[in-house]
Amino acid sequence: xxxxxxxxxxxxxxxxxxxxxxxxxxxxxxxxxxxxxxxxxxxxxxxxxxxxxxxxxxxxxxxxxxxxxxxxxxxxxxxxxxxxxxxx
Numbered sequence: 001x002x003x004x005x006x007x008x009x010x011x012x013x014x015x016x017x018x019x020x021x022x023x024x025x026x027x028x029x030x031x032x033x034x035x036x037x038x039x040x041x042x043x044x045x046x047x048x049x050x051x052x053x054x055x056x057x058x059x060x061x062x063x064x065x066x067x068x069x070x071x072x073x074x075x076x077x078x079x080x081x082x083x084x085x086x087x088x
Contacts, residue, residue, distance in 0.1 A: 015073065024051055026073065027064070033071045040067040 013021035015032030026033070028051065041049045043063045054060040065083040068074050074081055 015071075023055075026071075027051055027054060027067070033067075033073070036067055036070045039070065040064070 011020045013019050013025060013030055013032075015021075015026075015030045019025055019030075021030075028037070028049075037049075040054075040063055043066070044053065044060055048054075048057075048060065054064040062083045065081055069080065069082040
């Protein structure tokens, strides 16, 4: 996906270098981020571990931003993507 928006030099996934990088690949299947994805699944629940939920529901979006931050995949391009602390 970053290649499509001119933020990466190639379309191949820099994590596994086996597949074309896409939103689905990065969030759901890239083997490099399996540990972070497991944490994401625990946070949102395995039944909600799908792209639609992660990118459209408040809790899913917040969890996705934490996942992205933990992978450090977007750090060089976008800096810190951790969501702001929740107000108590």
